[in-house]
Amino acid sequence: xxxxxxxxxxxxxxxxxxxxxxxxxxxxxxxxxxxxxxxxxxxxxxxxxxxxxxxxxxxxxxxxxxxxxxxxxxxxxxxxxxxxxxxxxxxxxxxxxxxxxxxxxxxxxxxxxxx
Numbered sequence: 001x002x003x004x005x006x007x008x009x010x011x012x013x014x015x016x017x018x019x020x021x022x023x024x025x026x027x028x029x030x031x032x033x034x035x036x037x038x039x040x041x042x043x044x045x046x047x048x049x050x051x052x053x054x055x056x057x058x059x060x061x062x063x064x065x066x067x068x069x070x071x072x073x074x075x076x077x078x079x080x081x082x083x084x085x086x087x088x089x090x091x092x093x094x095x096x097x098x099x100x101x102x103x104x105x106x107x108x109x110x111x112x113x114x115x
Contacts, residue, residue, distance in 0.1 A: 036070070036075070037070055037072055038071065039068035040071045041068075042058075042060065042066040042068050043066060043069050044060075044064060047065045049063075050062065050065050052065070053065035056068070
């Protein structure tokens, strides 16, 4: 091709989904944003007893005050954990690979004699 783009099909043969493609993209994006910002779970870590349960916390049971945890905060927590563990995991892989190569090159540890 010479860098030109083909014209988009339009006319009576195109479906209504293709004609409203940008509208569908925006609608799906809004649904994804609502899903990420809405609560996915709840946590009772560090919360007061049920008799002192006030907003934004909710009373889940008679004796249990919880806070709702959004998907964005769960994903942020997972990213922080993976980011903090990343260097340690990479170092562990490098060290294990180095040790395995040394064991492979040592005929006594391999159990066979060369030459």
